[in-house]
Amino acid sequence: MLSNIKIILVETSHPGNIGAVARAMKNMALSQLCLVAPKQFPSADATSRAAGAHDLLSNVQIVESLAEAVADCHIIIGASARDRTISWPELTARQAAEKFSGPQYAENKIGIVFGRENSGLKNDELDLCRFLVKIPCNSAFSSLNLAAAVQVVSYEFFMAQGKPSASEAGDKETDPLATAEQMESFYQHLYQTMADIGFLHVDKSQSIMRRLRRVFNRAQLDCKELDILRGILRFSQNHNQ
């Protein structure tokens, strides 16, 4: 559902790009734009480049952190041009659009995150993402303009509407997926439990938590599974007390 897609821009430097993104989105029937700490907004440049997409700019959501931006999202996809040594499941723009346009995702809010013009997304921002999406392109010149990247991804989601999508393992869960906010509170609980049981070595805790986040992000938990895992954590905390 195009109306369930939220395009999230992180710390955009050039307000003209924000306007061009709004236009690109509206061309492809997307409507939810969210800005994380934009350098300059509102701006005449943004308004001018938006052409007729002023409605998207006036309804824009502005927040201070990516965590706030994705709090209501069930599926979070990060756009990345760089090859990452750490592995996230990676999809092309077309694969992502076809996968998440299936009827099993109709009730889910999908956040697609685009990083800074020059430096993309940071690792702790990628940690919030379940998938990375890539736009196949010239490997010798792979940095698309921000609005151009949003244009291509939005276009693929537009094109995927009404196409049948193959169902996959795990796609048919009947319980609703956990939101990013629920996952965040699970990670806090996991961290606290690991501290309580004496597992965490302070010097390594950050890299271990990053690793665990990736595990559970990949698993894309539903609410029931989250309940089970949190139950286990509670019992671990209280064991023999």
Add this chain to the structure above:
Amino acid sequence: MLSNIKIILVETSHPGNIGAVARAMKNMALSQLCLVAPKQFPSADATSRAAGAHDLLSNVQIVESLAEAVADCHIIIGASARDRTISWPELTARQAAEKFSGPQYAENKIGIVFGRENSGLKNDELDLCRFLVKIPCNSAFSSLNLAAAVQVVSYEFFMAQGKPSASEAGDKETDPLATAEQMESFYQHLYQTMADIGFLHVDKSQSIMRRLRRVFNRAQLDCKELDILRGILRFSQNHNQ
């Protein structure tokens, strides 16, 4: 063949758009840009928006009429947002890319013509075109920015060159994936831990274990991640003992 494609811009008003087109083309490995009577070129705006695609701008062909621009082309395709009363054979961007990327066209030069920002192509210019190409989009807001339109069309031609495939979950793990045997032994350990901490209700244990298996199977654990999880289980078992 991407090297046989010539992008032709007719009487572009904004030089920034010319630069953005050059960047979009180079991102998709296209190299031949032709300008028909541009309002202003060269221009600092064009150079700045081209980012690293200066080579396309310095090799640009500049001509006075569309007839000159298409003189060396075998197949000429006009990009059009408007519905035309006169019928040209019409293709979507994807159909055009798939059709003309076939081996039977490998020796042909293909010209793709984009009209003015505000008024598109005139009828006598369309007369030079063999096909019209359309970008499917929001019918209530169908005018794409010029560079955005070139981006989508170039992207479709790039995509049509031998289908690229993105790596799937787990393909880029640097740590080897856990074997089924290792997973089985992890599930035993998880089960034992849940029993030790008093979490498991015997009557429900089977359905809970099934659910947890699905979670961790979906996550496709590598050996390092498995080590971390088993460490947590060990500490949970020994907590306060």
